[in-house]
Amino acid sequence: MAVNLSAPKPSQPYPIAGVRLGVTEAGVRKAGRKDLTVLLIEPGASVAGVFTQNRFCAAPVQLCREHLAQGAAVRAMLINTGNANAGTGEDGRRRALRSCIALAEKLKLSAQEILPFSTGVIMEPLPLDRIEAGLDAALADAREDNWLRAAEAIMTTDTVAKAFGKQLLLDGTLVSITGISKGAGMIRPNMATMLGFLATDACISPALLQQLARELAEASFNRVTVDGDTSTNDSFMLIASNKARHALIETLDSANGQALKAGLLEVAQQLAQAIVRDGEGATKFIRIEVEGGKTEAECRQVAYAIAHSPLVKTAFFASDPNLGRILAAVGYAGIEDLDQRCIDLYLDDVQVASCGGRHPSYLEEDGQRVMRQSEITVRVLLGRGAAMQTVWTCDLSHDYVSINADYRS
């Protein structure tokens, strides 16, 4: 059950000039589901990406890094679900490269111009024959207005396809932004999400595009967590097709740069939050705001301690205002010189704790009222400084256990 994801309706995924997508059912793991996607990029575009910090990063992530480092223009992406091609050693690298070569031959490109992405079960061999057999159908399906179908084709345990868009004017020129993402479990991105693709027809210099990819990921995908498990395959790609007819943007120190970044961030945050709203078994969407820290890093430490606590997450699932569990998580977050007498805690507008103890006017029924909501803001005031950070997460339900106990069967 995704939390408030289908209604209100997600924003429109606009076609992006110069970017076409095609999908097919290749039967990578199971028959009868869209599981193979090609994303084709016209010459003249720029591509930037950030990838998982997991040291066990998957073979396709290794190849993406190498191909981007070699500096060839990226002309296509190849995305499969059903198999992560992670924990597969040298053989996994060979299979990922072979899939790039197969697509490159059909497109008359070099393998270095292709980026591969995989998501699914870890430590099983990528079924290369099925992927190669599916390429023609995926290519025949390629269209600029295919973003929603591609969002469906990259789903694994997701229950809702995640596609968002936005349009804005730069110097009077209409610019479009569209993104898709997937991911519902093994979500604690660290430099990227499971898979996220964000494209715009805006004209952006390659150097700025890479800077933007990092900054967008940091403020969106790197601020969500479902279960604290950083995936082996996290990849976030930013594509600028450079088709819109406005002056090239080379810095964020301009009105156009600022407007474009704000638009991209809005879509990136929608995509990232959609992953949490559709988190495995999620019934509630939780925003954790930590204020009054000495540094942003310590605010994040506290926010993630709360977000990852199974006890806090099950209390949200139960709508039980067992809020001492939040204080306990604040206490073990790792701030050595934290003074509990300075801590205040709010649940939405309800002050629960002050000076490290129960707030004198706090009533259980007020906490209960907020806990029953499907969206809840936890606000912790550390009383140590002026830094603040926000993290988005979800609750831990029976369905999370069911989904992950049954995932491979």
Add this chain to the structure above:
Amino acid sequence: MAVNLSAPKPSQPYPIAGVRLGVTEAGVRKAGRKDLTVLLIEPGASVAGVFTQNRFCAAPVQLCREHLAQGAAVRAMLINTGNANAGTGEDGRRRALRSCIALAEKLKLSAQEILPFSTGVIMEPLPLDRIEAGLDAALADAREDNWLRAAEAIMTTDTVAKAFGKQLLLDGTLVSITGISKGAGMIRPNMATMLGFLATDACISPALLQQLARELAEASFNRVTVDGDTSTNDSFMLIASNKARHALIETLDSANGQALKAGLLEVAQQLAQAIVRDGEGATKFIRIEVEGGKTEAECRQVAYAIAHSPLVKTAFFASDPNLGRILAAVGYAGIEDLDQRCIDLYLDDVQVASCGGRHPSYLEEDGQRVMRQSEITVRVLLGRGAAMQTVWTCDLSHDYVSINADYRS
């Protein structure tokens, strides 16, 4: 369901000369359950303790630290369940002290000679009147052979009382060791467990006793985790009644010191492992051994990343050899220069992965066979050095969610 805890039968909790325990039903939170324990110590004994590192430590933990620091001999302990007296601010400290004063008056002691312990719900006021009203009945019940009843009286969500004992000869003198512990959720001790009390009639110098308390906790309670939540109330107390008639032990550099430490450690590890075996919702007992690290600290980092991963824990619950999840956890454990090509993974005697990929001879049915067992050893070889560490944990089941979604109701 506790994993292999009742059978084979736990070792005998021997009476310890000079230590008496009494319990009663004080109705702290619910009627009809033993929830108040007094532990009375004859003059001449030594007491040492280690406490939670949670910065939101509970009022009784604060008082324990202060009373021990003041250097008065500890003559009694007062333990209640049903209320943790944590997240209760100044009022909580006053109530904890009042409970010590009430017991001190009945025993003609000073409040500083009493140590208070509480466990249960956080952020609710300690019901002082009920605790004071229960003291006479608890004191009337005090006997040296009451360890098992005390183990029952300190239970919260535990399903099995945890009491173990051991006897050994020091210079021909029979020495007894007995310990009790409780704790099933909010378990990732950091310097101690939820509540653990270990007593011996051996004669140990106070300085050595404090050193032993730290070393025992480090190798037992600090190596178990259920859900990664470090409690506000963790306390591990070591009592030497000094009643046995052997020469005082002042150092571990002696045959007697070594023998006594080995005996204490055996009981402490049984108590600590019992907490995991009775972990909330646990159906499996998992031993995680990480070898070949550069440092013990990095071995622990990897072991805890595996032990805390909800995806790994749900796979164990499902008996599903979805073992790539273990590799993913190794990868995000935080070792910056980890080379995945050096990693080997075993499940009991089955080699699952070698050189970072699936082992050539690994068969799913072999992994499946081990995953069905109620006790499983995960062995990760990092191939970086000679350090090793072991951590004990359990799986994550539907019952964990049920227990923690319903705990207060």
